[in-house]
Amino acid sequence: MSEITAETLTQVLSKMLGTKIICTDFQTKPLHGGTVGDVQLVTGNAQTTDSGMLPYKIVLKTQKKFERYSDPDSWRREYDFYKSNFGALFSESFRWPECYHVEMNEEENETQIWMEYIDGISGLDLTGDMYERAAEELGRFQGKLYAEQPAFLQSLTNLSKVDYMKNFYLHYRSWNRVYDYIRSDDCEIPKHICKMLIDIDENADEIFNRIEKLPIVLCHRDFWVANIFYSDGKTILMDWDTTGWGYLGEDMASLIADEADIENMVEYYHRCIPAYYKGFSEYADISHITDNCVYELILLMFGYRLVEWYMDAGSGNKLQETDDERTLHIHTLQKIFEIRNEQ
Incomplete structure (x- = not known):
């Protein structure tokens, strides 16, 4: 899994929690899913500008380039979807996990998607x-x-x-x-x-x-x-x-x-x-x-x-x-x- 940087994590959590986060701790735990990707549950406590502490759970999915038979660009499809307006097609009763941040590392041919943790x-x-x-x-x-x-x-x-x-x-x-x-x-x-x-x-x-x-x-x-x-x-x-x-x-x-x-x-x-x-x-x-x-x-x-x-x-x-x-x-x-x- 790619290294989690403090800068990216505080940026992502600020968006998810709806308030500016200045620092945070975190732990990671592998989740089932992502047959060819790496899916991690990231948890911790985030500090706000008024010194408040907010607990959080978020999922980081890291996907390296690979070639699926007859579908060579599937490795980056979720990244492309989350970058597009695809999410507007869903309804309140049927949807995908909300996304808070996506990144593409062109040199490493790797995507990172920070998304909502679903407890269901x-x-x-x-x-x-x-x-x-x-x-x-x-x-x-x-x-x-x-x-x-x-x-x-x-x-x-x-x-x-x-x-x-x-x-x-x-x-x-x-x-x-x-x-x-x-x-x-x-x-x-x-x-x-x-x-x-x-x-x-x-x-x-x-x-x-x-x-x-x-x-x-x-x-x-x-x-x-x-x-x-x-x-x-x-x-x-x-x-x-x-x-x-x-x-x-x-x-x-x-x-x-x-x-x-x-x-x-x-x-x-x-x-x-x-x-x-x-x-x-x-x-x-x-x-x-x-x-x-x-x-x-x-x-x-x-x-x-x-x-x-x-x-x-x-x-x-x-x-x-x-x-x-x-x-x-x-x-x-x-x-x-x-x-x-x-x-």
């Missing part, structure tokens, strides 16, 4: 009602942008491309290690699950033809439970560095299947998609869409990834941990299979 319910602690609320709020957000087409959003250059999801799937499908494994006699994944994955491959052209008829919307593209916080009746969404143009429902696939609540996956599928469509429909008429393609999107986005995770489970770990991880990934694939059978 997240991850597997989210309830079914919170899942449903998040789905509806996202649908409302995407529907509003789809209907209004704000000019400045169209002018943003650093957004992931509409074919990102398709390229991601084709990249995995071309990887012989996973492609050959589910077709091999040595594969330990149940045959009905392998067939489910193979069927998607064999029908991919027809499936993409259906998906590409769906509305193109602004997708978060990392809409999974660890990035969703529920606080005071509001939904706050973290980590916007994969955001870009995609198809209606892509984010629902992530919400349902990306390391989510496996035991309730089928229930949440049936609860969240109608909620998502309800939110979107407040701004745009999508009554003609009878094929939401979310089941197919789940398999395109997570099918081979789950196979990879299964194959890599327990690398260097104890045998029991390996078995537990593999069971988890098979269980997830089984739940996806059950979704198909209930459609």
Whole structure:
């Protein structure tokens, strides 16, 4: 993590606390999040000009340059967003963390974002009602942008491309290690699950033809439970560095299947998609869409990834941990299979 300077910290805290800060102490603690970034909770007591002391919590996210497959500028996307007027697109009930200061170190190819600390319910602690609320709020957000087409959003250059999801799937499908494994006699994944994955491959052209008829919307593209916080009746969404143009429902696939609540996956599928469509429909008429393609999107986005995770489970770990991880990934694939059978 880059060194925290007293000058920057007092400047940031003055903005956050709404009063001039002359000095402060601080401690840092790593936070979960930022797969390729460094996320720290910074806490301490700040001294005001009248010698008052104010406790504070703030988050510092440091992101070094890296190249994500098919999306090389994603490392600086949140910086670009926070520098723009993107925040004006949110509502009181659905937003991102407020930002107090951003910096770009051109020599180091590194960004620093000082942002609000969110104290809320997240991850597997989210309830079914919170899942449903998040789905509806996202649908409302995407529907509003789809209907209004704000000019400045169209002018943003650093957004992931509409074919990102398709390229991601084709990249995995071309990887012989996973492609050959589910077709091999040595594969330990149940045959009905392998067939489910193979069927998607064999029908991919027809499936993409259906998906590409769906509305193109602004997708978060990392809409999974660890990035969703529920606080005071509001939904706050973290980590916007994969955001870009995609198809209606892509984010629902992530919400349902990306390391989510496996035991309730089928229930949440049936609860969240109608909620998502309800939110979107407040701004745009999508009554003609009878094929939401979310089941197919789940398999395109997570099918081979789950196979990879299964194959890599327990690398260097104890045998029991390996078995537990593999069971988890098979269980997830089984739940996806059950979704198909209930459609």
